[in-house]
Amino acid sequence: MAGKQREMRLSEYLDKYAEKEAKVIMADIVPPDTAPYLESGTELFDIEKTPEPSEEVDRAFGGRPNVPAANVIRAIQRDIGSSGYDLHISDRSYTGYSVWEVARFVIVHDNTDHMRYISEVFDCDDFAEVLCGAVNRVLRGIPFGIIWYYGKNSDGSWWGHATNIGYCHRQDRIYMVEPQNDRFYRFNKGAWRPGMIIL
Secondary structure (H helix, E strand, C coil), X not given: CCCXXXXXXXXXXXXXXXXXXXXXXXXXXXXXXXXXXXXCXXXXXXXXXXXXXXXXXXXXXXXXXXXXXXXXXXXXXXXXXXXXXXXXXXXXXXXXXXXXXXXXXXXXXXXXXXXXCECCCECHHHHHHHHHXXXXXXXXXXXXXXXXXXXXXXXXXXXXEEEEEEEECCCCEEEEEECCCCEEECCCCCCCXXXXXXX
């Protein structure tokens, strides 16, 4: 089955790797020269120019659809890629939220983007963790987490970045959020390489 990725259950993973030494991967690369979403070929998701479907606005909290984890995994494999990274899925199903609902919360109610960037102390991964917690605290059951990904600077050196990743059940697509300035964008498969995704 060339090209087909096999799903592994957590219990199987624990049994198989229980005796193996953990891999410790230390960051030895620098942050990107510019914000990755500004790179040529990256599709920005403009919340203001893409209106939210009216039926989504009218949906009551209790009427949200159940989204099987398999739908989220398929969208990640299609929109991010199917190899070269670790994908950690913590739930068998999620609560369906749209990118517009997440944008409304992030832009209007959350203030993670107002926090101060401090290299090695409170940098990209810390911003992503704070926003992930804030979104999950309010939008319960949402498929929203953190992605670490990599690219190359103009001089050929690698850069690394952590940001947030989510799944929009209305579009059946993956979106990314830059927690340092609330920009929504799509993963640029032609320029970036995923490293780890945790949902």
